[in-house]
Amino acid sequence: AQSVAQPEDQVNVAEGNPLTVKCTYSVSGNPYLFWYVQYPNRGLQFLLKYITGDNLVKGSYGFEAEFNKSQTSFHLKKPSALVSDSALYFCAVRDQYRGSQGNLIFGKGTKLSVKP
């Protein structure tokens, strides 16, 4: 069965410092990986995705993620955190069921807190 793990419930960083939110996955076959962010009382916003190609994927709002096949990881990173980045971050893997777009398997989420 496919799964996603986000080992940290919360990550605290100071504004201006680099941030990393960790994600590991388990899939059969090639993974399709996604990062989403959720602000309070809002739906999820798409940040970036990895399908194939370069291991470093750039996304919205200055975020990027590094795909590491040997470590089965897809960590989210940002060189300089902003207070406005404080939110709940979800890593997800797309179900390999062919012919379906919809089944994203999400991690439990990591709460990012950026302090001034």
Next chain:
Amino acid sequence: KAGVTQTPRYLIKTRGQQVTLSCSPISGHRSVSWYQQTPGQGLQFLFEYFSETQRNKGNFPGRFSGRQFSNSRSEMNVSTLELGDSALYLCASSLGGAGDAPYEQYFGPGTRLTVT
């Protein structure tokens, strides 16, 4: 382009009642997926519709059902509500398609359902 819209945003129902939630996808998107978000279970996939057909289904009881109309708008219905159905129900749309290419999903703000 207008985003994914969901109505109503908030709903309070009593155990045993039924409820219908509505979702309007982004114009041109043909795939609509539904997810349930709770503090305990996180984000869980309910089902996906494409061209008025259910294409994939998660592990939820038959009390949860859905449908999609010819204009891609979707509804989900929950019958015989239980306290445990209290959750944020999120709808997501994507370009979809018959192939396997993993399009990103765009989420609506959700419907907060409270069952008393």
